Amino acid sequence: LCSSCHLPLQSGSLTVKGVSFHPHCFVCSVCGNPIMGKFITKEDGKHICEEDFKQSKERCDHCGLPMLDRVLTAVNKKFHPACFRCCQCDQGLDGVQFLVEEGAVYCAECYCRFKALQCHRCGQGIVTVAGSG
Secondary structure, three states, X not given: OOOOOOOOOOOOOEEEOOEEEOOOOOEOOOOOXXXXXXXXXXXXXXXXXXXXXXXXXXXXXXXOOEOOOOOEEEOOEEEOHHHOEOOOOOOEOOOOOEXXXXXXXXXXXXXHHHHOEEOOOOOOEEOOOOOOX
16 A cells, blocks of 8 residues: 555555655655655655755855755855855865955955055065964
């Protein structure tokens, strides 16, 4: 018997973790549509389709897409590592030193060039390194 509708099973039925279903009875617990492809079994034993699983994930503060793998947290926001970039030159900042000014994130080079005070003698940006004094 189908675990969902309790009617006899026919050919083409499917079994998930020892529980059998008609294909049209194996549905996503979120959207209610039959699950035709990949799915996730939640801790409570309910199944959700891949699309609803993606939609349940946190979203990147830059691109707005769900974050399915690694999450980079910086400046009290969450990003895909590839989306955390310098606002000036667009260099990726994953694992790279960065500086923040008025909420904008800069690579060290752009910060020194465009935001830091400039030394009148050498023309280089003046940046205090944490821990130096």
